[in-house]
Amino acid sequence: MTATAAHWPAPTASGPIDATVTVPGSKSVTNRALVLAALAFEPGWLRRPLRSRDTVLMADALRALGVGIEEGVGPDGTGEAWRVIPAGLHGPAAVDVGNAGTVMRFLPPVAALADGPVRFDGDPRSHERPLHGVIDALRGLGARIDDDGRGALPLTVHGGGSLTGGPVEVDASSSSQFVSALLLSGPRFNQGVEVRHTGATLPSMPHIRMTVDMLRAAGAQVDTPEAGGEPNVWRVTPGALLGRDLVVEPDLSNAQPFLAAALITGGRVTIPDWPRQTTQPGDALREIFTAMGGSCELDERGLTLTGTGRVRGIDVDLGDVGELTPGIAAVAALADSESVLRGVAHLRLHETDRLAALTKEINGLGGDVTETADGLRIRPRPLQRGVFHTYDDHRLATAGAVLGLAVPGVEVENVATTAKTLPDFPELWQAMLGTES
Incomplete structure (x- = not known):
């Protein structure tokens, strides 16, 4: 398949990844x-x-x-x-x-x-x-x-x-x-x-x-x-707000594709400055990706996720962390057993209908994904080359990149949509893989 200006050839990993990726702010x-x-x-x-x-x-x-x-x-x-x-x-x-x-x-x-x-x-x-x-x-x-x-x-x-x-x-x-x-x-x-x-x-x-x-x-x-x-019920009392000197945390949800790369390739990826205490939904990745076969270590370097090369399926309620669903679905499509992602019916109202889009695009590569009332059921099957459409949704684009690590010939349509929250994603991705962009 010939790549066009709108189709980004997602690079395939040649082996286990070993990288440190500095993720921009939340x-x-x-x-x-x-x-x-x-x-x-x-x-x-x-x-x-x-x-x-x-x-x-x-x-x-x-x-x-x-x-x-x-x-x-x-x-x-x-x-x-x-x-x-x-x-x-x-x-x-x-x-x-x-x-x-x-x-x-x-x-x-x-x-x-x-x-x-x-x-x-x-x-x-x-x-x-x-x-x-x-x-x-x-x-x-x-x-x-x-x-x-x-x-x-x-x-x-x-x-x-x-x-x-x-x-x-x-x-x-x-x-x-x-x-x-x-x-x-x-x-x-x-x-x-x-x-x-x-x-x-x-x-x-x-x-x-x-x-x-x-x-x-x-x-x-x-x-x-x-x-x-x-x-x-939440109550806010009227009053003056203070001007602050605030340091913005790294965007932990945007760390997801990079951590997924370590899990899928059996490699190791470190995200510097991962906070020990945070309200960001992305912090749930530590628990979720551990359940899917990785191991996490949080120390002075940041968060390091190490994969074994084996990816396990998962049955998980993502209601509190719905924005992580596209990336988890991509990993689940490469797992060795079925996954059920629950509690995310509201994703039908996000940047696009994320449940319908994930089902169509993973199945378009040969996958077996079905929508449920509030989520997805994913039965892993061998995937094949093809175009992964993104519907102007940044998290669909990064999910396509994750699939491309293990499936040669995946082309992500409009990868530029990642600029919504993660500027320079293709360059960060190539740097993680140690390849020229």
Whole structure:
């Protein structure tokens, strides 16, 4: 098959990999930190921020609302850092969300605090992603929003300079970002906010814990279910947020394909600066990949995963860590026994319908994947060469690269979509393999 400009020939590993891969900063931390710094009463610093499509979209959106964001080196003269200078939020403004869930969901509450209208729009796929939870909740808190009844983009938030706030109900079954969006701006609402989740399920709880931890570090008072509060209720007290000097952790979910490479090839990969304590969902990889046949060691060098060359199937509930599903599915397709991935029905509403996409693309290479009500059943079969389509989804692209390690002739369509959260992925991948790009 002839590669085209849109098809990236995924390199096949010639043997066990032995590499150290420095992963860029966390998108989830970077974009939450940008919002909190923009709402603070004093300037703050973000050190080692992730520079990717999603974080640049967030920074540009905040600039459009009047926030100063200066890019350069840190206050000690070393390392990349962004200085965030809060200012009065204002419209009229236009926000391009791309296909970034954090931008389309975290910023409408911020826009409600602005003085003037703020128009939100993005990629065609962004119009299909659920936003009704944030829209309905903001209306319940006193905001005026025009969305022509779609519960989705495009929409206009007519900011009045402040928001009453108070108690609100939201069904966050389709995205935990609905809860995080309201909590992040809650300290600036006149009455704070009390968010009550009313749905039957709540995916990606680690991301809500990340939001709470970062709010508290910025000086906010937050009451949570884990701290003895009511189940599924979070309360944020109104108050001033502090400007912080924050070092952004490596993005542990973006470490996944590199750790998977060690597992699949029976090699060894080290990720420097892996935190000992973190709310990032990617930390679950230590347990999951150990269950699939690897061994992990966390020490002063970082996290090192060593594979044996044997990959075991797994039966696992990924409800809290759904973003890891594409990479785990790719590894499972190369395992020696069946896998069942559960608790991830909400992935049908992500950048693409990830369950349908994974099923189609792995099966297109000769695999045997079937969708279940809330996940995937994967029965390993010998795979063959072919094109792995990505649907403009960064995690589909890295999953295709993982498969290519063991299956010669896999071509990943539009690998450039990885720039959403992991800039220079092809170069990092080639460097790990020790080959020329």
